[in-house]
Amino acid sequence: MNDYLNAVETSGLTKKYGDFVAVNSVDFYIPKGEIFGLLGPNGAGKTTTIRMLCGITEPSAGQGNVLGWDIQQDAESIKQNIGYMSQKFSLYNDLTIRENILFYASIYRVERAEQDQRCAELIGQLELEEEKHVQVRYLSGGLRQRVSLACAVVHRPPMLFLDEATAGVDPIARREFWDFIYEMAGSGVSILATTHYMDEAEYCNKVGMMHDGRLIKIASPDSIKEGLNGSLAAIECEPMLQAEQFLREQASVREVSLHGAQLHVLLTSKKEKTSLIKNLKGLGINITQFEFIQPTLEDVFISMIEQQQAMEQPAEKITECENG
Ligand SMILES: Nc1ncnc2c1ncn2[C@@H]1O[C@H](COP(=O)(O)OP(=O)(O)O)[C@@H](O)[C@H]1O
Ligand SMILES: [Mg+2]
Structure with missing residues (x-):
């Protein structure tokens, strides 16, 4: 050998x-x-x-x-x-x-x-x-x-x-x-x-x-x-699609992904919770759960792939920033 x-x-x-x-x-x-x-x-x-x-x-x-x-x-x-x-x-x-x-x-x-x-x-x-x-x-x-x-x-x-x-x-x-x-x-x-x-x-x-x-x-x-940058929240709400669209447009939200009946939302800080709940309710969205969770490897994996794709498509990212 x-x-x-x-x-x-x-x-x-x-x-x-x-x-x-x-x-x-x-x-x-x-x-x-x-x-x-x-x-x-x-x-x-x-x-x-x-x-x-x-x-x-x-x-x-x-x-x-x-x-x-x-x-x-x-x-x-x-x-x-x-x-x-x-x-x-x-x-x-x-x-x-x-x-x-x-x-x-x-x-x-x-x-x-x-x-x-x-x-x-x-x-x-x-x-x-x-x-x-x-x-x-x-x-x-x-x-x-x-x-x-x-x-x-x-x-x-x-x-x-x-x-x-x-x-x-x-x-x-x-x-x-x-x-x-x-x-x-x-x-x-x-x-x-x-x-x-x-x-x-x-x-x-x-x-x-x-x-x-x-x-x-x-x-x-x-x-x-540990390397996940931000705080991860699990949110259950109705209608979910509308909430997802809204969350994606927020500067305080880094990423949104779907996990069964929950949205996993990566926030820049835990402090954003109050204003997000208020704004979601303002849109008529009914929130049944909003809590911070430990990220799984899958969350981090999705996050890394999204970051990589964002780096590979700089033009698209700039447009997104202008709109937000
Ligand atoms: N013999 C082959 N000829 C052409 N494409 C292939 C061949 N083997 C694998 N691929 C392609 O290479 C990529 C990687 O495949 P694979 O290594 O099997 O991925 P994974 O195991 O992660 O699912 C796939 O897009 C697959 O279609
Ligand atoms: Mg394989």
Whole structure:
């Protein structure tokens, strides 16, 4: 095995498809034993980034290495030494849990003499003992994910890539799954996970926010939340659309976004609450709730994307200011 400080390092990593830039000069690194979360909406470039790091897709420009190996020169070494799990991880439906794990053990060339023991160990760790002789076709989504994880790490990879590995799984199963991931990182495994569930990002040492192929921010989940500039209010009111339009036009309002039945409104200061309530009521809007809340990562993410778009469209922003 190679010597390395950082499990992943990239510099200017880029992928183009014709004129379209799917991943745009991405720079980041993952220290050994840390969990890095790549967050972003569909089409942001998360899967393409992972595929380049796994040696499956060739970069158009830039560099990267994984476990000390160059992603272009040493793709084969990387493939043999990483674990990879996506939402579509293939399990064999007519094999039992135990048979699936043993099957992957032989694919990954785990020593024959060690296969049974490694399989038993994973069944214990991932709490699959009761169901180990059940055919995979009968398992719930959450259990399937755990079996997939067992198969993906059967060869004890020091680096694990999780690409939306918990998509479509219920929140309790997702939390259990992340508890296992957390334990693995504790034992020195480095992890790169993509997700669009913001609650999963809380498990990560660092989070990278991706949008339109670019990595727009990297920070710890807490510092990202603290970095939100202003006070966030959750407002419930009727009619909501009219309130939203009004709020967007106010100088004291930085951003407005819709969260279910609530408007999340980023105010320049908490002091603005009184005058906003008065003005909304003046328009005939009925307010049933107006309280300040802790921002979620999603709030910050939306805020960052809006700030970035505002910077990219200076002309539009000037018009907005003139009107306001
Ligand atoms: N093989 C390909 N050919 C052309 N475009 C692609 C290809 N693979 C991905 N893309 C495009 O690159 C962008 C990023 O895709 P992807 O990395 O899958 O995003 P994410 O995983 O964040 O949803 C998308 O717009 C997608 O359509
Ligand atoms: Mg994807």
